[in-house]
Amino acid sequence: MERKKLLFTPExxxxxxxxLASTLSLIFMNSLVAEPKALFGRSLTAITPSLFPSIVLSLMAVMCVAALLMLRNRVTSLAAVGMNRKEWLRAVIFFGIMLLYGFTMEPFGFLISTAMALSLxxxxxxSRSPIQxxxxxxxxxxxxxxxxxxLLAVALPELNTIELFYARLLS
Incomplete structure (x- = not known):
């Protein structure tokens, strides 16, 4: 019974x-990372656009495996009580914010959608401090x-006006 309970905890x-998400993202990295906006569709730097996402996803996969092994070997303890209704509601709201973030990334661009998601x-x-x-x-x-x-030459979706503003500001 303890083994079955261990398999179905929220953690x-x-x-x-x-x-699963990090492994699949690593497998299909070429389909997920856009080529940089540069001359002839190629980056002029030595860093490929998929380098940073590959590093982050690899580290995430390693940390997930390590955490699963620690939970399996009981190095870490599981929560004694399941999630209550308030915690489930917070999880669902957080999932909704992340869906909104994903859906607004392309039409609003990286900066606007990320600012909205972080505010929410x-x-x-x-947090109730407007300054913070x-x-x-x-x-x-x-x-x-x-x-x-x-720095990393990764192409992020952004509105043309924002990209032009940064180009003028940084040139």
Missing amino acids: ILTLNALL ISLQMG IILVSLAGPVLLYLAATR
Whole structure:
């Protein structure tokens, strides 16, 4: 009975889902990462656009396997009580925010959709400071966008006006 209970805890199910998602993403990486917007469709840097996502997904898969092994060997303890109704509601709301984020990425671009998602997640996590929400929602996506597009040469979906603004600002 203990073995069956171990297989169906929220932690185990989440770890298995993340492991499956990261493994499938690694397998189909060429279909998931767009070529950079550059001369003749090729990046002029030595870094391929799929390098950073591959590193992150590989680390996520390794951490999921390690956590599953620790749970199996009882190095870590499982929660004694299942999730209550409030926790399930928070999980469903978080899943809804992530779906909204995924659906708005292409039409709104990376910066706007990420700022919206981070604002909603900050509110869901209990943050009520407008300054903190604005800083997290604006500074984080801008820095991540600049690091990904300028340093790692990863093409992120973005509105043309925002891309032109950055091109003028950084040239």
